[in-house]
Amino acid sequence: MNAVAAPLRMDASRDHTHLHVALVGNPNCGKTALFNLLTGTRQKVANYAGVTIERKEGHYTAPSGRSVRVLDLPGAYSLAATSPDEAITRDVVTGQHAQEAAPDLIVCVADATNLRLHLRFVLEIARLGRPMLLALNMMDAARRRGIRIDTAALAQKLGMPVVETIAVKHGGANALIAQIDDAPPTHPYPQPATPSADLHAEVRSILAATVSVPRRTAAIDDAIDRVVLHPVLGLAILAIVMFLIFQAVFSWATPLHDGIDEGMQAAGAWIGNALPDGALRSLLTDGVFAGLGTVLAFLPQILILFLFILCLEESGYLPRAAFLLDRMMLSAGLTGRSFIPLLSSFACAIPGIMATRSIPDPRDRLTTILIAPLMTCSARLPVYALLIAAFIPQRTVLGVFNLQGIVLFTLYIGGIVSALLVAWVIKRLRRDKSEHALMMELPSYRMPHPRDIAIGLYERGMIFVKRVGGIILALTVLLWFLSSFPAPPAGASEPAIHYSLAGMIGRGLHTVFAPLGFNWQICIALVPGLAAREVAVSSLATVYALAGNEDGLQAVVAAQWSLATALSLLAWYVFAPMCISTLATVKRETGSMRNVLVLAGYLFGLAYLASLATYQIAKALGA
Amino acid sequence: MLLSELAMGASATVIEVKDSVTDDRIAQRLRDLGFVAGEPVRLVARGPLGADPLLVQIGYTRFALRRAEAARVTITTEAAP
Numbered sequence: 001m002n003a004v005a006a007p008l009r010m011d012a013s014r015d016h017t018h019l020h021v022a023l024v025g026n027p028n029c030g031k032t033a034l035f036n037l038l039t040g041t042r043q044k045v046a047n048y049a050g051v052t053i054e055r056k057e058g059h060y061t062a063p064s065g066r067s068v069r070v071l072d073l074p075g076a077y078s079l080a081a082t083s084p085d086e087a088i089t090r091d092v093v094t095g096q097h098a099q100e101a102a103p104d105l106i107v108c109v110a111d112a113t114n115l116r117l118h119l120r121f122v123l124e125i126a127r128l129g130r131p132m133l134l135a136l137n138m139m140d141a142a143r144r145r146g147i148r149i150d151t152a153a154l155a156q157k158l159g160m161p162v163v164e165t166i167a168v169k170h171g172g173a174n175a176l177i178a179q180i181d182d183a184p185p186t187h188p189y190p191q192p193a194t195p196s197a198d199l200h201a202e203v204r205s206i207l208a209a210t211v212s213v214p215r216r217t218a219a220i221d222d223a224i225d226r227v228v229l230h231p232v233l234g235l236a237i238l239a240i241v242m243f244l245i246f247q248a249v250f251s252w253a254t255p256l257h258d259g260i261d262e263g264m265q266a267a268g269a270w271i272g273n274a275l276p277d278g279a280l281r282s283l284l285t286d287g288v289f290a291g292l293g294t295v296l297a298f299l300p301q302i303l304i305l306f307l308f309i310l311c312l313e314e315s316g317y318l319p320r321a322a323f324l325l326d327r328m329m330l331s332a333g334l335t336g337r338s339f340i341p342l343l344s345s346f347a348c349a350i351p352g353i354m355a356t357r358s359i360p361d362p363r364d365r366l367t368t369i370l371i372a373p374l375m376t377c378s379a380r381l382p383v384y385a386l387l388i389a390a391f392i393p394q395r396t397v398l399g400v401f402n403l404q405g406i407v408l409f410t411l412y413i414g415g416i417v418s419a420l421l422v423a424w425v426i427k428r429l430r431r432d433k434s435e436h437a438l439m440m441e442l443p444s445y446r447m448p449h450p451r452d453i454a455i456g457l458y459e460r461g462m463i464f465v466k467r468v469g470g471i472i473l474a475l476t477v478l479l480w481f482l483s484s485f486p487a488p489p490a491g492a493s494e495p496a497i498h499y500s501l502a503g504m505i506g507r508g509l510h511t512v513f514a515p516l517g518f519n520w521q522i523c524i525a526l527v528p529g530l531a532a533r534e535v536a537v538s539s540l541a542t543v544y545a546l547a548g549n550e551d552g553l554q555a556v557v558a559a560q561w562s563l564a565t566a567l568s569l570l571a572w573y574v575f576a577p578m579c580i581s582t583l584a585t586v587k588r589e590t591g592s593m594r595n596v597l598v599l600a601g602y603l604f605g606l607a608y609l610a611s612l613a614t615y616q617i618a619k620a621l622g623a
Numbered sequence: 624m625l626l627s628e629l630a631m632g633a634s635a636t637v638i639e640v641k642d643s644v645t646d647d648r649i650a651q652r653l654r655d656l657g658f659v660a661g662e663p664v665r666l667v668a669r670g671p672l673g674a675d676p677l678l679v680q681i682g683y684t685r686f687a688l689r690r691a692e693a694a695r696v697t698i699t700t701e702a703a704p
């Protein structure tokens with residue numbers, strides 16, 4: 001990927017061989033899809049407003065040999081920005097951005113099926129008097145709907161070149177590339193900002209002269225919405241969709257998971273036999289294979305989760321879910337707009353927290369950031385899956401449901417309910433009770449493209465595998481060292497790990513966590529889990545392997561832990577205050593150390609209390 | 624009447640968007656989104672709880688508006704002028 005957040009660029013060094021182009025337009029018109037097509041990168045594209053939240057730069061070489069720097073910008077409805085992402089776009093196109101010179105050429109992108117709205121913004125930008133051209137994107141969808149556009153007449157009325165593009169088709173931006181290459185940028189004269197009503201009147205008259213639209217909406221969208229947004233049916237469908245995801249994560253992934261797990265164990269054993277006894281053999285078998293293998297085996301679960309998330313994102317269903325849940329979320333002190341950032345947090349809280357930039361209201365945004373870590377991120381999935389597989393029998397309930405899937409679903413719900421409660425408390429504590437706005441666009445439905453989904457999955461899978469090969473490997477090796485040295489004294493009666501540094505740390509922490517039912521092995525695993533939650537699983541695997549347990553982690557846990565301890569650890573991970581990268585993201589996004597401390601403090605408090613209650617109650621009930 | 628009072632499935636024409644406070648940014652945004660005099664609107668759906676938010680078709684676009692937002696928009700159900 002060669003698109004990166006744009007670097008500092010204070011001077012506007014301009015030459016004729018280098019062209020600086022910015023993609024500007026309403027949300028969800030396909031700017032990023034065009035950007036990817038032009039520059040050959042893979043920035044995130046999805047079917048809802050507010051996907052891109054920062055500026056991204058990329059490059060391509062035009063047929064003339066000139067090198068073109070392209071800037072992808074967040075979508076905006078107007079230069080009167082109402083959210084942080086819209087403000088970036090406003091600053092760049094008006095040339096006020098601190099690190100970004102005004103572009104040489106503005107490529108306005110408009111959705112050809114939504115011109116009534118999108119042309120207004122085009123006219124507003126044209127008033128700035130900067131060189132620009134218009135790309136009419138989604139021409140495939142427009143043709144399917146019988147929308148006819150007289151491009152030449154439109155270009156003449158707007159006073160700028162107009163090209164047609166299909167950003168999701170190979171070669172679909174050729175007309176744009178040619179136009180960028182040979183258009184000597186036109187310089188319309190700046191005009192004073194015009195009231196919205198006048199711009200709208202102008203759009204209406206331009207459309208009347210240049211565009212014929214047989215039907216204002218796609219018939220299929222109306223038909224789907226009648227069902228999906230139905231007050232009763234709609235909620236039922238939403239519940240079923242969510243539930244299905246968790247069922248699938250368990251029932252589809254289990255065979256693959258077990259296959260990988262056994263494969264890694266076999267590989268570890270094979271290497272172990274091939275090597276002489278000693279530190280290297282222990283590092284490879286107990287550290288790398290036991291630790292990493294256990295985490296890697298969760299790849300299928302993570303891919304299935306992402307398969308669903310990617311399909312939902314591309315279909316256009318997510319804003320519908322936000323619509324259905326808005327009122328409920330409002331009474332909890334949130335907004336329907338929080339739905340998509342919170343859903344992204346099921347993958348990982350970091351992109352979720354960044355996605356809150358599309359929430360205009362700063363209070364809604366802060367609340368969403370503070371509760372995003374309560375959404376069960378995919379890094380927690382290995383912990384849940386391990387404990388569920390070890391303690392919950394694989395059984396079918398009511399004919400169709402997988403009991404393990406139901407428990408997993410309950411854990412996710414536990415996170416969601418606590419998030420709503422926390423949001424509600426924040427709302428209570430807040431003094432400013434003025435109005436919050438929703439104003440959210442519902443896009444057209446789109447059929448997810450199998451190729452795009454496959455690529456998205458591949459990238460997700462690679463991110464996970466790289467995490468396993470990077471930070472998780474590093475931490476696992478570090479943990480192996482801490483757990484192996486210093487060596488036990490002569491005549492020691494306990495396993496070697498007992499005398500190691502990690503053993504001492506684990507026993508130290510044990511005094512704090514004993515009331516929660518955590519043994520010292522769990523306490524050790526909690527520490528590297530601060531850096532990456534999955535490491536808790538690989539650490540447990542390493543710790544137990546070093547302590548001389550030859551079976552897989554799942555078997556060890558099932559045999560040695562009480563049910564109460566397992567439940568308590570599950571409760572702990574619903575809140576899991578430990579993820580340093582999340583805390584760093586909160587610091588960056590809110591610019592406030594106080595928010596970070598509030599977040600870490602309340603998560604730790606809730607985790608401790610929830611585990612304490614779970615353990616003590618479960619023990620009292622005899623678990 | 625107000626957009627928030629429009630019946631399910633009914634169409635109307637926008638008269639204006641009123642500021643509910645001075646320099647009302649929500650009202651300004653509604654105007655930018657196309658809620659301007661003479662524009663036809665239709666109520667497409669309502670949220671499951673308390674019939675909130677409202678899904679409004681304007682131009683070729685569907686927007687979800689909360690009742691308080693929709694109450695800034697005055698409309699007429701008489702045929703467009």
Ligand SMILES: Nc1nc2c(ncn2[C@@H]2O[C@H](COP(=O)(O)OP(=O)(O)OP(=O)(O)O)[C@@H](O)[C@H]2O)c(=O)[nH]1
Nearest residue numbers: 028029030031032033046050051052075138166167
């Ligand atoms: N049929 C069709 N779909 C398109 C086309 N271009 C983009 N899309 C789809 O439109 C949706 C939005 O695309 P994005 O590229 O994310 O839009 P964006 O303008 O970057 O959106 P924001 O970042 O939210 O402002 C995605 O579902 C794309 O797959 C096109 O030319 N034809």
Ligand SMILES: [Mg+2]
Nearest residue numbers: 031032051052
């Ligand atoms: Mg984008």
